[in-house]
Amino acid sequence: MESKVLVSICCIAYNHEQYIRDALDGFLKQKTDFTYEILIHDDASTDHTADIIREYEKKYPEIIKPIYQVENQYSKGVNILYDFEYTRAKGKYIAICEGDDYWTDENKLSKQISYMEKHPECSCTFHATNYLSKGKIIRNDRHYEAACDIPTETIIKEGGGYCATASLCLRKEMVLRMPQYMRKALIGDFPLQIWSALNGTIHYFPDIMSVYRFFHSGSWRNTISGNREMQIRYLENGKAWLTKVDEETNHKYRKYIYYRLAIDAQNLYRWGVIDYETAYGMIQDENNKFDKKDRHSLKKGLRKAALKKHFPWLVGVVKKLTKYGT
Numbered sequence: 001m002e003s004k005v006l007v008s009i010c011c012i013a014y015n016h017e018q019y020i021r022d023a024l025d026g027f028l029k030q031k032t033d034f035t036y037e038i039l040i041h042d043d044a045s046t047d048h049t050a051d052i053i054r055e056y057e058k059k060y061p062e063i064i065k066p067i068y069q070v071e072n073q074y075s076k077g078v079n080i081l082y083d084f085e086y087t088r089a090k091g092k093y094i095a096i097c098e099g100d101d102y103w104t105d106e107n108k109l110s111k112q113i114s115y116m117e118k119h120p121e122c123s124c125t126f127h128a129t130n131y132l133s134k135g136k137i138i139r140n141d142r143h144y145e146a147a148c149d150i151p152t153e154t155i156i157k158e159g160g161g162y163c164a165t166a167s168l169c170l171r172k173e174m175v176l177r178m179p180q181y182m183r184k185a186l187i188g189d190f191p192l193q194i195w196s197a198l199n200g201t202i203h204y205f206p207d208i209m210s211v212y213r214f215f216h217s218g219s220w221r222n223t224i225s226g227n228r229e230m231q232i233r234y235l236e237n238g239k240a241w242l243t244k245v246d247e248e249t250n251h252k253y254r255k256y257i258y259y260r261l262a263i264d265a266q267n268l269y270r271w272g273v274i275d276y277e278t279a280y281g282m283i284q285d286e287n288n289k290f291d292k293k294d295r296h297s298l299k300k301g302l303r304k305a306a307l308k309k310h311f312p313w314l315v316g317v318v319k320k321l322t323k324y325g326t
């Protein structure tokens with residue numbers, strides 16, 4: 001049976017007892033004409049996440065293949081997806097969904113894999129996703145109304161959040177070839193997206209087929225938002241591996257890479273992690289890193305963030321004046 005597996009669903013979980021049932025149910029309800037496996041890695045959760053996974057494992061032993069850690073691997077700097085998930089995957093394709101997100105369309109895998117089987121040049125597919133906060137859908141990330149291929153420039157410029165992690169389906173052989181310097185990225189899905197774009201086409205579906213839990217307790221975004229040291233670490237790490245991408249691609253995407261880094265710096269200034277001068281330094285025009293339009297947009301965005309941060313009352317006045325056409 002394992003030799004016939006076409007798709008390996010890779011799921012990492014840590015203290016997701018409130019959410020893991022939704023993730024597993026979303027996997028198991030998929031309607032396909034092919035075999036898939038569910039590879040789930042529990043990183044020594046301190047709640048009941050592992051117990052819930054064991055419950056599902058007993059019901060579906062041929063499909064669900066867990067790893068239960070007794071020591072947390074992420075805190076040791078281990079790349080869990082590469083060291084424990086991708087390397088044991090039997091499928092030709094890899095679909096990703098973290099334990100706190102979930103799939104909502106029972107035909108999700110069929111749609112994506114059917115397209116990739118017919119288009120060997122396609123290295124990755126993704127789709128629109130709903131954002132869930134405090135039990136309510138607050139928005140979605142539907143970028144276009146029709147299916148289309150996404151340019152490499154857009155993938156780089158828009159950042160890792162452009163393609164929701166729970167929407168990604170990739171060719172395993174391509175994933176396993178990703179260079180070590182990209183595997184060292186602290187944010188794992190963004191380099192995967194760039195690597196996919198550099199090694200084929202990325203195809204987008206406008207169908208909303210998954211849910212991303214936004215800023216919930218214990219989420220990566222929520223954890224990093226209040227940790228200045230971690231935020232700076234992520235910025236420096238991102239600069240390191242993205243600069244390497246710039247070198248490896250002979251500077252073909254330089255202006256898009258540095259635009260992304262400048263946006264990250266702008267956000268850190270807005271959150272009070274770095275000062276204005278440091279953020280502004282990221283958007284200087286040396287080495288022709290930016291188009292004039294982008295450079296102007298970045299500086300305008302930084303000035304707007306400064307006004308909002310230091311003179312919030314003034315921003316309110318401007319909004320009122322704009323609203324009433326004064």
